[in-house]
Amino acid sequence: MSTIQAKQLEHAHAFLSHLNALNFNSVADLLAPDFTHEYFPASLTLPAGKAKRGKEDTLELFKYAWTTVFDSITFLPPMDVIQGSDAVVFHVKSDGISKSGKRYNNEYMLTFHFAGEKIVSMKEFTDSKYSDSYFAELNVL
Numbered sequence: 001m002s003t004i005q006a007k008q009l010e011h012a013h014a015f016l017s018h019l020n021a022l023n024f025n026s027v028a029d030l031l032a033p034d035f036t037h038e039y040f041p042a043s044l045t046l047p048a049g050k051a052k053r054g055k056e057d058t059l060e061l062f063k064y065a066w067t068t069v070f071d072s073i074t075f076l077p078p079m080d081v082i083q084g085s086d087a088v089v090f091h092v093k094s095d096g097i098s099k100s101g102k103r104y105n106n107e108y109m110l111t112f113h114f115a116g117e118k119i120v121s122m123k124e125f126t127d128s129k130y131s132d133s134y135f136a137e138l139n140v141l
Contacts, residue, residue, distance in 0.1 A: 004116065005083060011119060012088040012112045016075040024063055031055050032118035040125045058122075071097045073104060088112045 011030050018026040037058040039051050053061065066073055073096030080091035089111045096104035109125040 007117045008086065008112075008114045009081070009083055009088055011114070011117060012090065012110075013078075015112070015119065015122075016078075016090070016092070019062060019066065020074045022066055024059055027062070028055070028059055030119050031058075032115055032120045035119060036121045037061075038121070038123050040123060069098060070104065071099050071101075073097075075108075086114045088114075 035055040078090040111123040
């Protein structure tokens with residue numbers, strides 16, 4: 001593994017760690033200025049109807065979800081990690097609880113794309129059946 005690939009893997013792990021710690025400034029430092037975040041699959045009911053967001057919108061969405069929707073939410077350590085040229089893929093689960101006391105345990109495939117050490121995009125594939133049902137009941141996104 002090259003030095004740059006090692007840094008990319010380190011930064012993908014740091015992304016999750018910083019989110020778990022509610023350290024949004026450190027998350028922002030990992031992202032390229034033109035960073036984009038996309039939700040998949042297309043059939044998912046999307047927060048505010050947006051499938052794709054830029055850096056600032058993504059950070060605001062994370063801040064809102066992690067501090068307003070959830071009492072706590074944590075990405076668990078990846079169950080599977082795949083690394084390629086300028087990309088890292090994590091298969092992860094979350095453990096959380098909403099402000100209303102409802103448990104949140106979703107499953108994701110997160111694909112991070114890099115330019116050098118900066119994350120330029122993240123594609124988030126989620127358990128769409130679980131997500132749609134969970135957030136429809138909360139009526140928050």
